[in-house]
Amino acid sequence: MPAMSAAALAQAMREAVLAQDFGATPDSQDEGRPIRHFPSIDLAVVAFPEQGPPVAANVLFSREFPQGLIAELPADAGAARNIRYLADQRDGEGHSIAWRPDSDWSAMRWTPLAGEAGPGGGRVVAPYPASLLKLMLLVGVGRLVDQGRATWWQPLTYGGRERVVADWAYDMVTWSSNEATSALVTLMHAAGAIRRDQGREVRNELHTLFASLGLTTLRFANTTAEGGWGNGSGSGVGQIQMTAWDTVRLLWWLDPTAPAAPWLDAKAPRLSAESRNQAMHALQDQALHEVLSSGALGGVPGWIPGMPARLPDRWLQPDGSLHAGEVSKSGDLRRFASGGEVWFAHKTGNTENYTADAGIVHGIAPRRRHYLIALLSNLGARYAPHPACATTWRIPALGAAIDARLARWLEGRAQHEAPDGAPHG
Template sequence: MKAPQAAASQVRREPLTAASLGEALRQAVLAQDFGATPDSQDGGRPVRHFPSLDLAVVAFPDHGAPVAANVLFSREHPAGLIADIAEGYGPVRNIRFLADQRDGDGHSIAWRPDSDWSAMDWVPLAGGEEVARVVAPYPASLLKLMLLVGVGRLVDQGRAGWWQPLSYGGRERVVADWASDMVTWSSNEATSALVTLMHAAGAIRREGGPGDGSELRNELHALFAALGLTTLRLANTTAEGGWGNGSGSGVGQIQMTAWDTVRLLWWLDPLAPRAPWLRPGAPRLSPESRNHAMQALQDQALHEVLSSGALGGVPGWVPGLPARLPGRWLQPDGSLRAGEVSLPGDLRRFAAGGEVWFAHKTGNTENYASDAGIVRGILPRRRHYLIAVLTSLGSRYAPDPRCPTTWRIPALGAAIDARMAAWLEA
């Protein structure tokens, strides 16, 4: 694994364009040598197949139009593909996205060491036939960003309230508190509670059981369609709060791509310029709901994927995107405790320092790690950009049980931020 390098003088000499950003992202991924990542499911040997990474960035220079790029890697494209983005920051045009999949027992199968993609029946997610195919990795808990937006829409329509009591699992709490826990420390219980809210409000209707259930209505999908974000899918959840593989949802039913995720963040970011691809009259969140969403993202405790401050007490720590850690989660000794999450070390230097604010949501399972958010420089730093990465590099590739993924991911975050700082603050 190579250490991130700012290469600031070189970046400044090359103008920030879609082409230069795309190539910079591609080279940043290649520099981390992801193909050498040890796989605990294969005896610690390097991963047999180049892992899948879907990475997108939108930069907001002080002057001029936004600059965006999306790069994708997989076992079929280890050198990386640079996406062709439609005019006006519209959809990706040169990629055929395939839905992730699981077997009849509900297990994720595409990422096993001995998996044979040529023998699998793939379901299209988006894109045409005559373009490069990419399997979109399951987003893991990044999916909670979609649900957060859905709850905000319910509130804005008068069908729920942020301060409305909501009971789940024998506990009653207001919706705002469930939403905060769902995002800040990725509570699965809070996620299930808010899924029940979506069903109770009639925003999602499903019939049948886990094996044969089907949706009759999904207003979240209608919202994403109205926003032009057609690869964002939260399908086949249950009225009881089920959203995992066992409930008939999960892998293969819940989908996100990096490009549509950064465009969702663009729509959400109160300081971003107008999103050019949106049609007049496109849905929007009220200031109150957007503030609730942004506060939850800004209070993120899990700086452990693109940013890594929460892991500062883990041996072998590698710096990531230099984000300030929210001090609210630190104990008197400097260790971190957020809900059910505890992490060691004296992390107070990360709460006092940092170069940027990173309002974001992470995701992690055995097979997947993801992170997406809004980056803004802490004054006098001025950089402002959006970033999303979805990968097949989950905890089975982690060097320590307390890590959600390989150290190569935060190293990638640091390298990208150094490039963005050189471009946006030159």
């Protein structure tokens, strides 16, 4: 294996994606035939070697780039130089239309999101992040608290229930509660961080924060004071945006053990220790290991191992099944709560058309690897081989393959590689 460098990391990521044969993924919306268009996959990694500077790469795939496009990243890990991001879109009835089997991108009018396609680059449609968007809101609430405009322990009433802000945030992240998300959206509006006038958004301090951090593809637009953030409220697809590269850079800014983010100066905003701890606590207790990691799916027939992450045992019942809020997963999962090689503090997202996962990886002693990873894709639940699954098994298999490569690079030892080439359902 070549020495770890940005070019070697990018090539390894590209090869890992291609080895999964994503173009053969069955599509339930097309009578189980292979997906008509190569899926959109936006994958970014930042690795932190024990010696030397961070190493980062971002590879992107779509129907227009089925062999992959490698982002050109500056030395200071600033914005990608050769990618023109386009916003996802929906029709007048609020339906996501870019990913239908018969969708024709050449006939669609696309709204620019960020960036320019320089030499060797191209345009990329940024898939809706699904519930990964809750990471942005989590950070926004932390910023609100740090400014003295809210507290983690203040009561917040939504839907007839009163809970403290910290509890709403914990449920929003750990088992992806939509009710909790709506509650925290109402908080952002009530505090004046997001403001609408005559049906139009006129103030959004989340966007101001992300702009100050150089994360211009992170957008949380057109939510409502009543807590609306989906397609039906005028937000959702096309209004809420994330890309893998800006998401891993947001995690870099959030990660308390990462070196200083090199593209930011000393005046850049930072979260307080309290708000950072609240965010990390929720991410570390993630119950939904079902995308890049797959421990929560250990009871599903045909299970494929993903990133070897330890499942938080707080969600396990005496029989080994998982129950977190409104989420239940069957099977005896105790082996995933006692084993594993890494801690994965992360947030997932999943709908019929989209799947996403992003987080911070730390090796469990004696393993020492430390890296950030983000994946956004249009490979949602319609491509899942079983009703309990969030996406195709190819996604956790990809997580396992990338982790195995990084273990060899970052720990300097032989590591069992996940099978890269075998296609999965």
